[in-house]
Amino acid sequence: MINRRLFGAGLLAAPFVSRAALAQAWQPSGPIKMVVAYPAGGPTDVIARIVAADIAGPLGQQVVVENVSGGAGAIGTRAVAKAKPDGHTITFGNNQTHGNNMFMLKEPGYDAVKDFAPLAGAGAFEHVFVVKNELPAKTIQEVIALAKAKPGELNYGSTGIGSGSHLSTELFMARTGTKMTHVPYRGAPPLVQDLVGGRIDISNSTLPSVLAQIKAGQIRAVALGSTKRNPKLPDVATLEEQGVTGANASSWAAFFAPAGTPQPALDRLSAEIMKSLRNPEVVAKIDNLGFTVEPRDPAQFKPYQAQEIATWVKIAKDAGIEPGE
Structure with a gap:
């Protein structure tokens, strides 16, 4: 037994x-x-x-x-x-x-x-809106004003069709009634290189892909697409703090x-x-x-x-x- x-x-x-x-x-x-x-x-x-x-x-x-x-x-x-x-x-x-x-x-x-x-x-x-230093905009509302003044003239870079940076920017434009021209890239490095070089105007990039360049002063962050500020960029306000709702994405x-x-x-x-x-x-x-x-x-x-x-x-x-x- x-x-x-x-x-x-x-x-x-x-x-x-x-x-x-x-x-x-x-x-x-x-x-x-x-x-x-x-x-x-x-x-x-x-x-x-x-x-x-x-x-x-x-x-x-x-x-x-x-x-x-x-x-x-x-x-x-x-x-x-x-x-x-x-x-x-x-x-x-x-x-x-x-x-x-x-x-x-x-x-x-x-x-x-x-x-x-x-x-x-x-x-x-997290996503962060960044602009080339030459763009006369220090807030997301100033970006919106520029985009509305000249529809389609501002261009935005993404890491490819269907990427988070692409869809989240399209959502942002739908929420704000703006129109910018899409420039897709094969990943973050070439996108960031062109943004630093002033060849594109703006990108809603993932934070890791642009954090070093923001801190080095090579590009400017104008808004975070999250519910709260990031301790690595404490002075950068969120979209919602700047009056843009329903456009957050990660x-x-x-x-x-x-x-x-x-x-x-x-x-x-x-x-x-x-x-x-x-x-x-x-x-x-x-x-x-x-x-x-x-x-x-x-x-x-x-x-x-x-x-x-x-x-x-x-x-x-x-x-x-x-x-x-």
Whole structure:
């Protein structure tokens, strides 16, 4: 009787023990490629490299960040969706690559939900309106006045069609009755370079992509698209403080693997990334960029992603944006 009870207890415990053991036992057999669908030097790329360096030791393999930009982030993301699902290819994406492209691009070449398994949600980017120093505007109301005086003459840069910087600016124009000309870029670095150089007038950029330039006096911040001021820019008022309502937006970022990746690999990769996002040294490095770290495990991230996709669909609808624009 005792042996039967012990045997039965072992059978009941086996599924739980085996999954944990398998996850811990899974070990990459070679370097892991972490694809970033944007140029090197942008905030998505920098955060990916911080985490990649931190998880390489525990995994016992190099984690190599590879930049595959273009197509509003679809080219690199599509490559990961079609990669061999063995745990050796992952990606650090965001609300554009794993959300907005589904309704903004007519043929993205992948399904942001069905073709990927989330590993960890990383957190969110605040947006900040920045202008070239030559633009005679120090507040968002002065930007609105300039845009209304000469409709379509001001141009704004974004990190690509369907990006947070694109849709949030279109929403801003819909809320304020203004019209500016869209200039899409293949990521933040070329956009910021042209803004500093005075070749574009304004951008509603993610804070990490422009914080250093703001602090260096190379460009000017005129409004934050968030509910409260950011301690890194305490003198920059929010949109709502300046009389613009219903135009706030933030962008998120997360790690993904191709769908079909074995569960032990997913569990191990997710566990190491989650540990990294809770590592105080890693958090400090990312926080200094202006990114808010909010780790979410796969179970927490899935409903969050679904809600965020619905939110951005509404933003696009409210802004009157059609797919493929």
